[in-house]
Amino acid sequence: MAEYFGATVADIFNTMPKRFKPEEAKDVDILIGYEATGEGGGMWTAHIKHGTLTVSKVEELKGCKTTVHADAETFVGVTLGKITAIDALTSQKLRVVGDPRLLMTLLPKVFVPFTVIPKKKEINVRDILATTESRFRPDKAEGVAMNVGYDLTGAGGGQWTLQIKDGQCKVREGFADVLTVKLIMDAGVYAGMMLGTIDGTAAFTSGQVRIEGDMMAAAATGRFFHKYADPGAQEAEELICLRVTNAIDQRFASGPVMGKWFAGLREKKFLANKCPECGRTQIPPREICAICRVRVTEFVELGPAGTVTNYDLVYFASPDPLTGAGRDTPYAPIYVVLDGSTESEAFAFELKKEDLSRIKVGARVRPVWAEKPTGSFRDLIYFEME
Amino acid sequence: MKEDTTNCFVLEGKMALPNQYFVGRLGSQFIIGLRDKKKITGVRCEKCSKTFIPPREYCELCWTKIADKRVDLGNEGELVNYTIVRYNDKHLPKKAPYVLGQIKLTGTDTPLTHIVTGVDPKDVRVGMKVKAVFAEKTTNTIMDLDHFEPV
Numbered sequence: 228m229a230e231y232f233g234a235t236v237a238d239i240f241n242t243m244p245k246r247f248k249p250e251e252a253k254d255v256d257i258l259i260g261y262e263a264t265g266e267g268g269g270m271w272t273a274h275i276k277h278g279t280l281t282v283s284k285v286e287e288l289k290g291c292k293t294t295v296h297a298d299a300e301t302f303v304g305v306t307l308g309k310i311t312a313i314d315a316l317t318s319q320k321l322r323v324v325g326d327p328r329l330l331m332t333l334l335p336k337v338f339v340p341f342t343v344i345p346k347k348k349e350i351n352v353r354d355i356l357a358t359t360e361s362r363f364r365p366d367k368a369e370g371v372a373m374n375v376g377y378d379l380t381g382a383g384g385g386q387w388t389l390q391i392k393d394g395q396c397k398v399r400e401g402f403a404d405v406l407t408v409k410l411i412m413d414a415g416v417y418a419g420m421m422l423g424t425i426d427g428t429a430a431f432t433s434g435q436v437r438i439e440g441d442m443m444a445a446a447a448t449g450r451f452f453h454k455y456a457d458p459g460a461q462e463a464e465e466l467i468c469l470r471v472t473n474a475i476d477q478r479f480a481s482g483p484v485m486g487k488w489f490a491g492l493r494e495k496k497f498l499a500n501k502c503p504e505c506g507r508t509q510i511p512p513r514e515i516c517a518i519c520r521v522r523v524t525e526f527v528e529l530g531p532a533g534t535v536t537n538y539d540l541v542y543f544a545s546p547d548p549l550t551g552a553g554r555d556t557p558y559a560p561i562y563v564v565l566d567g568s569t570e571s572e573a574f575a576f577e578l579k580k581e582d583l584s585r586i587k588v589g590a591r592v593r594p595v596w597a598e599k600p601t602g603s604f605r606d607l608i609y610f611e612m613e
Numbered sequence: 614m615k616e617d618t619t620n621c622f623v624l625e626g627k628m629a630l631p632n633q634y635f636v637g638r639l640g641s642q643f644i645i646g647l648r649d650k651k652k653i654t655g656v657r658c659e660k661c662s663k664t665f666i667p668p669r670e671y672c673e674l675c676w677t678k679i680a681d682k683r684v685d686l687g688n689e690g691e692l693v694n695y696t697i698v699r700y701n702d703k704h705l706p707k708k709a710p711y712v713l714g715q716i717k718l719t720g721t722d723t724p725l726t727h728i729v730t731g732v733d734p735k736d737v738r739v740g741m742k743v744k745a746v747f748a749e750k751t752t753n754t755i756m757d758l759d760h761f762e763p764v
Binding site: 310314318469473480552 | 641
């Protein structure tokens, strides 16, 4: 029987009764005909009636209201979801006579999806031991001389000795006269440990493995070998996602007013300017009063301490604009009315992380400056509570 | 009015834009092939007798799904078009001037764009035979195929 995607057409129909969900098909009465052409094909009917299912292999599709036609490969592929039904339908590889929508909605409801039954190959202890010599790493076992005995109990078990001497490793059946250490365990546990499905340390502490003799030697053996790889294991599909942080260079010309603000920071001072008309302070300073639209020339020093008038707790951080890195959350920008400022002009900056839990409106805060201010916005590190 | 420019200065900064791009299932296979097997893979549409590279899920001519019709391609091909990059920018992979070529690998129907080295920009010509050179240090990107050079 020809196999496609690891299954035959007959597999699909043979497993149908098992996959049938009678409780979902109580009100259904339908006879569906299937024709799979090509190698491994054939004709089948599935009769669903009031919660019962009869699958029969037939010579011709008679009396079927709905019939499905496809080549055997497409048939298996669509059933397994390896080929999308829509693709198969549009490319005419799959043809449905009758109501295709009925099939697409009804079948997934009344059947458990068909899956390939994995062909299990038992991993044999002998197979694993046969690879031991080729997995030996002489460079890791320089000057090591030991005999490790394995007493593997249960089905497929037996007794073996691993002889490591002069940069060579030999495996032979039975025990050597002198054993450095003897490990006693079930053959299945040994296979599990070699395949990485059972943790060696956990197996030992839970008593699945008994060690007689030099415990340190037993622990060291793993180092001398390359890991055993299950030849039948399917590799997980590797998918690549590229992560890149691009940066756009920016230049900012300060102008005389903003320049004065940065010059102030260099001396650990907040320099605001004061509107000659309305008297409000602008922080950071602007050339023109945003309300009176007159030129502002008078600078005043504010703070440095102030009062918190509002704050945000941020749990969903925007990336740091300079590095693109995510920031630690939560953090809190606080709005500080510095001493000497007009009440409506708050200055926004970050609060020291340690003070997050104590912050409240009305709290007094003071700035913490960089050790060596250079005249940039990095000169101010954060505000801390007094 | 003469303005006081004592405190005028320019602040250099940057704006970082973190980005992630999922290469896709086919794209991943393509790059893994370059990285681990040092092999270039394309996909082939039997119906149209066309081989595409980089691999794509559907034939662009007949819309047949060809995602699993992978074919290993050779490392040699022909330069079918090129440009010479004559300016430097930090996003560019090489220092100018360098040749960015379109290489039609033997047996394919679509060209692959990549860097061509080992030839002076003024000696480049369409129809040159070139071969792929793979990167020693891999990065999980198209640059695992490092460049093409004349045969």
